[in-house]
Amino acid sequence: VKTSRRRLLAAGGLLAVFGAGGCALVPPIPKRPTPQVRDALGWLQIDGQGRVTLWCPRMEMGQGIEQALRQVVAQSLQMPPAAVAVRMPSTADITLVKATVGSDSVRELAPLLQQACALLRERAAAQGLVIATDAIAARDDAALVTGAAAYTADIRLPDMLYACVLRPPWRSELGPVLQSLDEAAVRGTPGVVALLRLPQVDGPVIVARHPGALWAAQAAAQPNWVLPKAAGDPMRMIDVDSVLRQGRITKDRGRVADGAWTIDQRLDIPAAAHAAIEPRCALAHWDANGTLQLWCGTQDPFYVRDVLSRDHRLPPERVVVQTMRLGGSFGARTIATVEREAAFVAQAMGAPVQLQWSREDEFHGGFHRPPSSHRVRVRLDADGRISDWWHTLSSSHVLFTNAALPPWMQRLTDLVGDDGTARGQTPPYRIQRLRLQLTLTRLPIATGPWRGLGAGPNVLAIESAMDAAARASGQDPVAFRLRHLDSGDAASLRLATVLQRADTLAGRPAPAGAGQRLGRGVACGIYKGHSMAAAVAEVQLEGPAIRLRRLVCSHDCGRIVDAAGVRAMVEGNLVWSIGMVLDEELTAAQGRPLPASLAAYRMPRIDAMPLLDIDLVESDAPPAGAGETAIVAGAGAIFNAIAAATGQRPQRLPVRIG
Amino acid sequence: MLPMHTQLNGIRTALPPAQADMPLLWWLRTDCGLTGTRFGCGQAACGACTVHLDGEPVRACVTPCSAAAGRRLTTIEGLAPADGLHAVQRAWIEQRVAQCGYCQSGQIMAAAALLARHPDPSDAQIDAAMAGQLCRCGTYDRIRSAIHHAALLLRQASR
Numbered sequence: 001v002k003t004s005r006r007r008l009l010a011a012g013g014l015l016a017v018f019g020a021g022g023c024a025l026v027p028p029i030p031k032r033p034t035p036q037v038r039d040a041l042g043w044l045q046i047d048g049q050g051r052v053t054l055w056c057p058r059m060e061m062g063q064g065i066e067q068a069l070r071q072v073v074a075q076s077l078q079m080p081p082a083a084v085a086v087r088m089p090s091t092a093d094i095t096l097v098k099a100t101v102g103s104d105s106v107r108e109l110a111p112l113l114q115q116a117c118a119l120l121r122e123r124a125a126a127q128g129l130v131i132a133t134d135a136i137a138a139r140d141d142a143a144l145v146t147g148a149a150a151y152t153a154d155i156r157l158p159d160m161l162y163a164c165v166l167r168p169p170w171r172s173e174l175g176p177v178l179q180s181l182d183e184a185a186v187r188g189t190p191g192v193v194a195l196l197r198l199p200q201v202d203g204p205v206i207v208a209r210h211p212g213a214l215w216a217a218q219a220a221a222q223p224n225w226v227l228p229k230a231a232g233d234p235m236r237m238i239d240v241d242s243v244l245r246q247g248r249i250t251k252d253r254g255r256v257a258d259g260a261w262t263i264d265q266r267l268d269i270p271a272a273a274h275a276a277i278e279p280r281c282a283l284a285h286w287d288a289n290g291t292l293q294l295w296c297g298t299q300d301p302f303y304v305r306d307v308l309s310r311d312h313r314l315p316p317e318r319v320v321v322q323t324m325r326l327g328g329s330f331g332a333r334t335i336a337t338v339e340r341e342a343a344f345v346a347q348a349m350g351a352p353v354q355l356q357w358s359r360e361d362e363f364h365g366g367f368h369r370p371p372s373s374h375r376v377r378v379r380l381d382a383d384g385r386i387s388d389w390w391h392t393l394s395s396s397h398v399l400f401t402n403a404a405l406p407p408w409m410q411r412l413t414d415l416v417g418d419d420g421t422a423r424g425q426t427p428p429y430r431i432q433r434l435r436l437q438l439t440l441t442r443l444p445i446a447t448g449p450w451r452g453l454g455a456g457p458n459v460l461a462i463e464s465a466m467d468a469a470a471r472a473s474g475q476d477p478v479a480f481r482l483r484h485l486d487s488g489d490a491a492s493l494r495l496a497t498v499l500q501r502a503d504t505l506a507g508r509p510a511p512a513g514a515g516q517r518l519g520r521g522v523a524c525g526i527y528k529g530h531s532m533a534a535a536v537a538e539v540q541l542e543g544p545a546i547r548l549r550r551l552v553c554s555h556d557c558g559r560i561v562d563a564a565g566v567r568a569m570v571e572g573n574l575v576w577s578i579g580m581v582l583d584e585e586l587t588a589a590q591g592r593p594l595p596a597s598l599a600a601y602r603m604p605r606i607d608a609m610p611l612l613d614i615d616l617v618e619s620d621a622p623p624a625g626a627g628e629t630a631i632v633a634g635a636g637a638i639f640n641a642i643a644a645a646t647g648q649r650p651q652r653l654p655v656r657i658g
Numbered sequence: 659m660l661p662m663h664t665q666l667n668g669i670r671t672a673l674p675p676a677q678a679d680m681p682l683l684w685w686l687r688t689d690c691g692l693t694g695t696r697f698g699c700g701q702a703a704c705g706a707c708t709v710h711l712d713g714e715p716v717r718a719c720v721t722p723c724s725a726a727a728g729r730r731l732t733t734i735e736g737l738a739p740a741d742g743l744h745a746v747q748r749a750w751i752e753q754r755v756a757q758c759g760y761c762q763s764g765q766i767m768a769a770a771a772l773l774a775r776h777p778d779p780s781d782a783q784i785d786a787a788m789a790g791q792l793c794r795c796g797t798y799d800r801i802r803s804a805i806h807h808a809a810l811l812l813r814q815a816s817r
Contacts, residue, residue, distance in 0.1 A: 062758025062795040144759035145747040145766060147694015147734035154693040190676070212677055212684035215700075277698045277706055277794050278760040327696070327760025328794045359699040564754050568797070572757070575796030598792065599703035606798040607785035 032098040032302075035108070039095050040116035044073070046124055050132040052077060055089040057097045058105040059299055061276075061326035061333075062572075063627050064565035065105050071562050072110045076117030082135035090322040091305045099300035099334060101449065103625020106561055107530065110623050152281040152295050152324045153356055160283070160352040161193065162211045163345045164218060166203040168225040169364045169592040171446055173407065176225045178203065185220035192217050193349075200311070200344045202365070207349055211356070218358075231444035231591020240266060240373035240394040243439045249392075251417040251438040256379075256388040263378040263468045268652040269457045271586040271593070272369040272579075273601055274450060278327020279362050282342035285352040292319045292343055297326035299334045307336040308343055331449035332366055335404040363596035367403035368586055369450030370396035370421065370443065374461040378469045386469065386484060389431045393458060394439040395421050401448035410442060424455030424632060427462050428495055428526045429484035444591035451573075452628035455527055456580060456635060463523035463636030468649055477522050477640070478503045490621070491526055498554035498617055499524045499534040502633075505615055506536035506552040517541040519645025523636025530624035531557040535574070535637035538610075541645045544658030548578060548638060552613040553630050558621035569626040570614050577634025579604045581642070582654050602654075662727035666690065667736025673723045682726060683707050683718040686733060694734035694763045698792070705791035708764035709733050715771040734763040737770055745815065746770045749808035757795035765791050769805050778809050 035057070045053045054073055058065045066086045074081040098104075124131060143150060168176035186195050186206055191213025196205040206221070208214045236242075243249070282296040292312065298304050301321040309316045326333060342355035357365065372395035379388040396402075398420030400413035422438050450456075470480035481499060485492040503522065512518040517540070524534035538550040555570050583602040587594050595601050643649045646657055661672040674685055681700075686692045686709070695718050698706030702717040709718045710732040711725065738744045743751075746769045756762045765788070772779055772787040779787070784805050793801070 060758075064757065142751060144756040144762055145743070145750045146738065147692070147763045149693050151696070151760065153687075153697065156691075210684065211688055212680040215681065215684060216679075275794055276758070276760075277696075277704055277792060278758070279697070279699075326758060328758045330794070356697070359701065359703075568754070568757055568795075568800075571799055572796035575798065597701055597703060598699045599701055603792065603794070604796070604798070605790075605792065606788045606801060609798045609802070612799050 032096060035097065035112055037112055037115045037119070039097070040109070040112040041119060042095055043113070044116055044120050046120060046129060046131070050124065050129045051085065052079070052083065052131060053085040053087060055094050056086050057089070057094060057109065059100040059297070059301070059323055059326060060088065061100070061297070061299070061329040064562060064568060065100070068106050068562040068565055069109060069113060072113045073117055076114045077121060077131055079131055079133045080135060083133050088323045088325065090320050091301050092317070092320045096302050099303065101299060101331070101334060103528065103531070103627040103629070105625070107622065107624045110561060150325045151278060151327055152283055152297050153354065155283050155295050157283065157285055157352040160354055161207050161209060161349055162214050163205055163207045163342070163353050163355045164214050164358065165201055165205050165341060165355070165361065166218070166221055166223045167361055167365050168203055169596070170225070170227050170231065171444065172202045173402070174227060174231055174444055174591060175229065176227050178223060179226050180222070180224045182220060182222045185222070186217045189213055189217040189220055196345065196348055198344050198348060201341050205345055207345065207353065227591065233589045234271060234371050234396070234443040234445055235268065237441050237443060238371055238373045238394045238396065240375045240392055243394045244375065244392055248439055249437050250414070250440045252435070254433065254435040256390045256433045256435045259379060261377040262380045262472055263376065263465055265376055265465060265468060265649060266651050267374045267376070267461050267464060269372045269460070270653060271371040271445060271447070271588065272450060272584045273363060273586050273593070274330045274332035274366065275362070275598065275601060275603055276326070276328030276330060276332060279357040279359055280333060280338045281354065281356045282339045283352065283354045284342035284346035286346055290318065293322065294319070294339055294343060295322045295324055296339050297324045297329070297333065298339065299326070299329055304336045304339045307340060311340060311343065312347070330451045334449055335401070337365060359598055360596045363593045367401055367446035367448035368593060370398065370447035372454070372457045374457070376461055376465040378465050380469060380473050384473045384475055386429065386431045388433045389427060390435040391425060391461065392437040392439070393422065393425055394441070395454070396441055396443045396447040397421060398447065398449055398453050401446065402442060403446040403448050414440060414442065420449060420453040422458070423453040424458040424525065424527070428492065429466070429481070430487045431484065445588045445593055451576060452527070452631050455525070455628065456631045459525040459632035460635045460639060463525065464639055464643070464649065467521065467523070467640040467643065481524065491529065491532070494556050494619055494621070495524055495526055495532045495534070498532050498556050501615055501617060502534040502536050502552050502554040505554065505613055506550070509538045512540070515542060517645045519641040519643070521637045521640030521642070521644055523633050523640055525632030525636070527625070527629040527632055530621065531626060531629040533630045533633040535630065535633035537637035537641040539638065539641040539645055541657065544656070546582060546642060546655065546657060548608065548610040550611045550613070551634065551637070552615070553633060554615040554617055555626065555630055556617040556619050557626045557629060558619055558624045560616060560618050561623050563616060566616055566626045567614055570630045571612065573628065573630030574612065574634045575604050576631050577638055578608055580631070580635045580653065581638045582608070585654050662724065664726035664728070665730045667732055673727060678724040679722050681719050682709065682721050682723055682731070685723050686718060692733045692735050696760055696763055698761065704761070705764040705768060706761045708767040708791065710767060710771060713771060713774055715768050734767060737767065744770060745811040746773065746804070746808040749804040749811060753800050753804040753807060755797050755800040755804050757797055761791065761793045765793065765801055769801070769808065772805065773809055773812060777812060779805065
C-alpha cells in the first residue's frame with residue numbers, strides 16, 4: 001500500500017511539473033493537443049492559380065510521410081499527386097503539431113486532411129477557383145538523385161561561421177574533467193576564429209571560417225578527458241537474475257501459479273545506436289531584431305522552439321525553427337541537442353553559426369536504445385496450452401530519458417515505470433495467468449527512444465519463448481501460435497492471418513548441402529495494437545558463419561495509402577531485424593559508449609541482404625503505421641531460425657556461434 | 659606556389675593552394691557550392707561522400723585536395739549529361755530507391771563506377787562494389803534491383 005501510494009504521489013507530481021509548461025526539460029515526447037480540422041486547413045494552401053501546397057505537419061526523415069500525405073490530398077481533391085506541392089514548414093508557418101514519433105502520422109492525419117480537403121474544395125468552388133492539375137512538384141526523388149540541397153548542412157548564409165564541440169566521451173552528468181587541451185595548436189590553425197568555453201555547452205567550442213579549418217583544428221586539439229569516479233557497466237547493472245535475486249522490481253503486474261516451468265530462459269540484448277547517416281547539424285542566426293532563426297532536422301520542431309525560447313527567455317514567436325529534411329533519425333532527434341549548442345554559439349559570436357556534430361558526437365552526445373535483460377518462464381498444461389507466463393524485463397528508460405531530464409526529475413520518474421521500455425511486453429496470445437515485471441535502472445550512458453522503443457527487444461524475447469515452448473512440446477511453431485490466437489477479437493484474427501500467409505508464402509526450405517546446417521524460424525507480433533506482421537526466416541550455417549538466405553514478411557497496417565512507401569518501411573524494418581540479431585552492439589564497460597565510429601559499429605550492409613518476399617495484406621482496418629512494425633517479427637524469425645539450425649537457443653545478442 | 663588544377667565536373671578548376679591536405683569534401687561543399695557530396699563519418703567508413711577521381715570511386719572525406727591535381731574529379735552534380743539524368747539516376751527514380759536520401763549521392767556514384775567497369779554486374783559483383791556504402795533506411799534491396807535496371811537502360815542506349 002505504501003509503495004503504490006508513493007507511486008501515485010510521484011505520478012501526480014510529475015503531471016503537475018510537466019503541466020506547468022515552464023520547464024525547459026519537458027519529456028522528449030510531450031503531450032500536444034489532438035489536431036482539429038481547422039489545423040489541417042492551415043496546412044493546406046491554394047493560390048490564385050488554384051495550385052495546392054501542403055505544409056507537411058510531420059517531418060520527413062525517410063519514412064515517406066510527404067508522399068503519403070501528398071497521396072491523401074491528391075485523392076481527396078481528385079488531382080494527380082504530382083500536382084500537390086509539399087513543403088517543410090517552419091514553426092511560424094503552422095500551428096503547434098505533435099512530434100513525428102510512434103508511426104502515428106498517417107493514422108492520425110489522413111482522416112483530418114480528407115475533411116480539410118473537402119472544405120477546401122467547397123471554398124475553391126465558392127471563389128470560382130479551379131484546382132490546378134498540372135504537375136508542378138517534381139518528385140523529391142529527382143532532387144535526391146542529383147544531389148540538390150536538402151539538408152541542414154547544405155544551407156549557406158552570408159558571413160556564416162562553422163563550429164564544433166570538443167565533447168567528452170562521457171555524459172556531463174557523470175562529471176568528466178578536461179585534463180589537457182592543446183589550445184595553442186587550435187588557435188594557431190589558420191581559419192580558426194575562436195575557442196569558446198560556454199557554460200551551456202558540454203565541451204570547448206572551436207569556431208572557424210571554413211569547415212576545413214575545423215577539421216584541422218580538431219585533429220590538433222588532442223583533448224584529454226578523464227572520469228574521476230568510475231562508472232558501472234550497463235549490462236551488469238541490468239542483469240535480470242541479479243534483479244530477481246534482489247527483488248528489485250519497479251513494476252509488477254499479474255500473478256502466476258507456483259510449480260515447475262516448461263521453459264525458463266534468459267535473453268540479453270545490448271544497447272544499440274541509431275546511426276543515421278546524417279550526423280545532426282543546426283544553423284542558428286540571430287537577426288537584427290533579436291529573433292532567433294534556426295534551421296535543423298528534428299522530429300519535434302515545436303519542442304526545439306520551446307526549449308530555445310526558454311534558454312534565451314524569449315517569447316516563442318521570437319524563435320523560428322525552420323525544419324529541414326532529416327537524413328534518418330529513428331527516434332534520435334526527439335530532444336534538443338545540437339540546436340541549443342548552435343544558438344548559444346551564434347549568440348556568442350554575433351554571426352550565423354553552423355554547428356555540425358561529428359560521427360563521434362553522435363555516439364557520445366546522443367542517446368541509445370537501452371540494453372535489456374529478459375527472463376521468460378512459460379508453463380504448458382497437459383493439453384500443451386500455455387497456462388502461465390512470467391516475463392521479467394530489466395532495462396533502462398526510454399520516454400523518461402536521462403538525455404533530457406535533470407537528475408532530480410529522473411529520480412521522480414524512476415518510480416512511475418516507462419511505457420516506452422515496456423512497449424510490446426504484453427504477449428498477443430491468450431494466456432491463463434500472466435505476470436509482467438519491469439525493472440528500470442538509470443545507466444551511465446544516455447538511453448531513449450529507438451525505432452519501436454521496447455517493442456523490438458520485448459517481442460523478440462516473447463517470440464523466442466513461444467518458439468522454445470512449441471519445440472519443447474513437439475508442436476509446430478505456427479500451429480502453436482495459432483492455438484493461442486483464438487480469442488476471436490479483430491487483432492488476433494489479423495495477426496493469425498499474417499502468420500498463416502507468411503508461413504504459406506515461405507514454404508519449406510530447400511534441403512541442406514554437404515557441411516551446411518539449415519534452420520527455419522517464424523515469429524509474429526502486433527505493434528501498438530494497430531499494425532501486425534509475421535515473418536519466416538531461413539538461415540544457413542557453415543562453420544561459424546551465419547547466412548540469412550531468405551526472409552518472408554506478411555504485413556497488415558490496415559488500409560494502405562502509399563504501397564511503395566509501406567513496402568520500403570517493411571524492408572527497412574527487416575534490415576534492422578538483421579542488424580539487431582546479427583550485428584549491432586554498443587558496449588559501455590567504462591560508462592562511455594563503444595565503439596564510437598561507423599568503421600567499428602557493425603550494422604547490415606548490402607551483402608547481408610537475403611532474398612526478400614514482402615506480402616502487404618490490405619485489411620479494411622483504418623490506415624495505421626508501418627515505420628516500426630516488421631521489426632517485431634523479423635528479429636524473432638531470424639533468431640528462431642538460428643536456434644533451429646544450431647539446436648541451441650542463444651542467450652545474448654548479437655548472436656555468435658561456433 | 660602555382661595553383662594546382664583539377665578537372666571538376668568537366669571544368670578546369672584551381673585547387674586551394676594553401677590547404678593541399680584538406681579533405682576534398684570540405685572544399686567541394688564550401689568553396690565550390692557542391693553540397694550533394696555528403697558528410698557522414700569523416701573516416702571513409704560510410705561512403706556518403708563518394709566521388710570519382712578519373713572514374714574511380716574515392717571517399718572525399720579522407721582524400722586530400724592535392725590528390726585531385728591533374729585528374730578528373732566528378733561529383734553527383736556532374737554525373738549526368740547536360741541534357742538529362744544518368745541511367746543510374748533514372749533507375750533510382752523508377753525504383754523509388756531513396757528514402758531519407760542522405761547516403762544516396764554516394765550510392766549512385768559507387769553504382770555508376772561499378773557499371774563503368776562491369777556493364778552487366780552479378781549480385782556478387784554488386785555486393786562487392788557496394789558493401790562499403792552504408793544505408794540506415796535499409797534501401798539495399800532496391801539498390802540491387804536499380805543497378806540491374808540501370809545496366810539494362812545503358813545496354814538499351816548503346817544498341
